[in-house]
Amino acid sequence: MEKSNNKIFEQDSSGLFSSELYYYRASIAYSGKEFYGFQVQENQRSVQQEIENVLLQINKKKKNQTDINSFVEKELFRIRYAGRTDRGVHAIENVISFALKKNFEPDKLEKIFNHILCPSIRLYNCKRADKSFNPRYAAIERVYLYLIYSGEKLKPFLKDLSFFYKDKIDIFKLNEALSIFQGEHDFSLFTTSLEKRNPIRKIYFAKAYNNDDFNHILISGKSFLHKQVRFIIGCCFSYLKGKISLNDIEAYLKPAARNKFKLEFSRNIEVFPPEGLYLYKVIFPDDKNEDIYSFSFQKSLF
Numbered sequence: 001m002e003k004s005n006n007k008i009f010e011q012d013s014s015g016l017f018s019s020e021l022y023y024y025r026a027s028i029a030y031s032g033k034e035f036y037g038f039q040v041q042e043n044q045r046s047v048q049q050e051i052e053n054v055l056l057q058i059n060k061k062k063k064n065q066t067d068i069n070s071f072v073e074k075e076l077f078r079i080r081y082a083g084r085t086d087r088g089v090h091a092i093e094n095v096i097s098f099a100l101k102k103n104f105e106p107d108k109l110e111k112i113f114n115h116i117l118c119p120s121i122r123l124y125n126c127k128r129a130d131k132s133f134n135p136r137y138a139a140i141e142r143v144y145l146y147l148i149y150s151g152e153k154l155k156p157f158l159k160d161l162s163f164f165y166k167d168k169i170d171i172f173k174l175n176e177a178l179s180i181f182q183g184e185h186d187f188s189l190f191t192t193s194l195e196k197r198n199p200i201r202k203i204y205f206a207k208a209y210n211n212d213d214f215n216h217i218l219i220s221g222k223s224f225l226h227k228q229v230r231f232i233i234g235c236c237f238s239y240l241k242g243k244i245s246l247n248d249i250e251a252y253l254k255p256a257a258r259n260k261f262k263l264e265f266s267r268n269i270e271v272f273p274p275e276g277l278y279l280y281k282v283i284f285p286d287d288k289n290e291d292i293y294s295f296s297f298q299k300s301l302f
Helices: 047-059 070-077 106-116 171-181 228-240 246-252 257-268 297-301
Strands: 002-004 007-011 017-030 090-100 121-128 141-149 183-186 200-211 214-221 277-283
Touching: 017 047, 017 106, 047 070, 047 090, 047 106, 047 121, 070 090, 106 121, 141 228, 171 200, 171 214, 171 228, 171 246, 214 228, 228 246, 246 257
Parallel strands: 090 277
Antiparallel strands: 002 007, 007 017, 017 090, 017 121, 141 214, 141 277, 183 200, 200 214
8 A cells, every 4th residue: 555645545456556545534513403313324314324425426436336446435435433423412523534536625625515415514624634544543532512501481493402401500519410420430320221331431521601591511531331421411410409419429430330229320310311412522632732621602503
């Protein structure tokens, strides 16, 4: 294989350079309410499928064509991504990478994608990338935002984009609960039975803020279990409602808690709904100097 900048030449069986690929990375934002999650699912609309449909158009290849080798076919038909959000969950920034047969300037590529993509998905901050760049493994931190509206009446345009909570939120108490989750813990209780990965996870940051009728929670870590963030928030609000104590939360995070507290946890803790959750930022090593926990409601959502 011969490499020049972000351009890769793949050798065929004869040793001749048969395929020329150019690699890119980009951020994407999307409203999750129209999709059955990020990842491709059979007979369901997904964010990944929408983006890959555009990729196919740009690369002008049909999936049933067999005149290209399997490596090139996979590279042209698939994106790599930093996060797989669930059904109804949004993203202010997810990060993808992909390959093209033609060399485009990144700003022109943004315009092409956004012209073809549905309005619920936008691609931005497109850059050239090395072939080896995979956002899933290159990311060192993922920051999630949970947006809660606690005004007297839910404004109709906020439906499906925030969680409506009718009671007043005690931010001090909420942050008391959130602080317990910071650090490395066993999150066996804070996920679903579908999750088979190691439940030991480290939370780097967890804090709640108030902005008039809006409350937002930022939670960050390198990676998360299925529905982990929504379970964490549900647990904190059970504390606000007086259903559990801070000591209970600490106990739920200890090893073997799943066996000891499973029934109690399921009785007292509700997983918060997806509409308030956003993948807010994906952090890579060269981003670490940014103020990654700052949040501007106007700049981020409008």
